[in-house]
Every structure is written in structure tokens, then in C-alpha cells.
Amino acid sequence: MDDLELQKLVEDISLQSFGKPFRHKAFFNERLRSTGGRYMLNTHNIEINRKYLDQLGFEELCGIIKHELCHYHLHIEGRGYKHRDQDFRHLMKAVRAPRFCSPLPERTKKAMPKRIIIYACKDCGQLYERKRSINTQKYVCGKCKGRLEKIKEVKQG
Structure with missing residues (x-):
């Protein structure tokens, strides 16, 4: 056309x-x-x-x-x-x-995240899944203001 x-x-x-x-x-x-x-x-x-x-x-x-x-x-x-x-x-x-x-x-192929990074609060255990890395020195838990630590990184497809 x-x-x-x-x-x-x-x-x-x-x-x-x-x-x-x-x-x-x-x-x-x-x-x-x-x-x-x-x-x-x-x-x-x-x-x-x-x-x-x-x-x-x-x-x-x-x-x-x-x-x-x-x-x-x-x-x-x-x-x-x-x-x-x-x-x-x-x-x-x-x-x-x-x-x-x-x-x-x-x-739609590009939209799928290639990885998921899981963070957890050291104090209350709240889990956070992110597509991008975050600075754990700068960001704290939204629930209790505790320190965050990177638990694992899951790679996809």
C-alpha cells in the first residue's frame, strides 16, 4: 500500500x-x-x-x-x-x-526484562524485585527504613 x-x-x-x-x-x-x-x-x-x-x-x-x-x-x-x-x-x-x-x-521481545534482581531488608525481611540495580548505600526499606542487601540475580531467556 x-x-x-x-x-x-x-x-x-x-x-x-x-x-x-x-x-x-x-x-x-x-x-x-x-x-x-x-x-x-x-x-x-x-x-x-x-x-x-x-x-x-x-x-x-x-x-x-x-x-x-x-x-x-x-x-x-x-x-x-x-x-x-x-x-x-x-x-x-x-x-x-x-x-x-x-x-x-x-x-514485545525487547520489553521482557533480561534479569530480575532481588533485594531484601536486613531488619524486617521485606523483599524487593527490580529490573535495574539500585544503590544500597542510598536507598532503604520503605517499610522500616532498614538497610537493603542484594539477595540474588535471576537471569531470564
Whole structure:
């Protein structure tokens, strides 16, 4: 799918789901990394992450487009277009747009911690699991203010 096909798809979804035309530009942005798409407030354009189409398919792409069109139409109408606004939540439910996009398979592998470090309080025995090392000279137990010591480090996969 190229940018022209994406533009046509966004225009079609806008008319079918919202009953309103999309009068700006929609295109793929290869630099997007952590999000499926974004609506630009200044230009009213919509940018889409191509990886979501490639890795998760057409249905996921349509969901992302509906989500961004919710921002678009509400902002154009001067209504609440932010995620926390009631107008936005009602419109999302009405058009059955996802609140969040699914995580990319390539990112879920990186998200798993490679190790877990277990600390224990010397006084009360409270256990703490951390992904990163902490300075035991600086931090104390949140329960009794006792000294912490590193018990073990568990390596994963």
C-alpha cells in the first residue's frame, strides 16, 4: 500500500464511520516508532506507522485510522479531542475505534526484562524485585527504613 491508497482508505473510512469527509492529507511516516499513528494539530494531517500494516495487518490499520479520525473530527469541530475528554471517549465507542493500538511483535521481545534482581531488608525481611540495580548505600526499606542487601540475580531467556 502506498500513500495514495492510504489517503483513499482514510477518506472512505471517514465517510463510512463518521459521515463526514476527510479534507487533509494522510500518509505513512517511517520515523514513527512507538505509536500506530498521530494526528497533527497544526496541519490536520494524519501520519500512520507502516509497521502496523506490515506486522499486524489491515484490520489493525483500520482501527488506528478510526482512532486518529476521532481526534481529527473532534478537533475540527472545536470539541474535546484529547484522550481524557468525554467527547473523545463517546465518539471512540460509537465508531468502535480502539483506545490503544496493539504492541508490535518486534517490540514485545525487547520489553521482557533480561534479569530480575532481588533485594531484601536486613531488619524486617521485606523483599524487593527490580529490573535495574539500585544503590544500597542510598536507598532503604520503605517499610522500616532498614538497610537493603542484594539477595540474588535471576537471569531470564
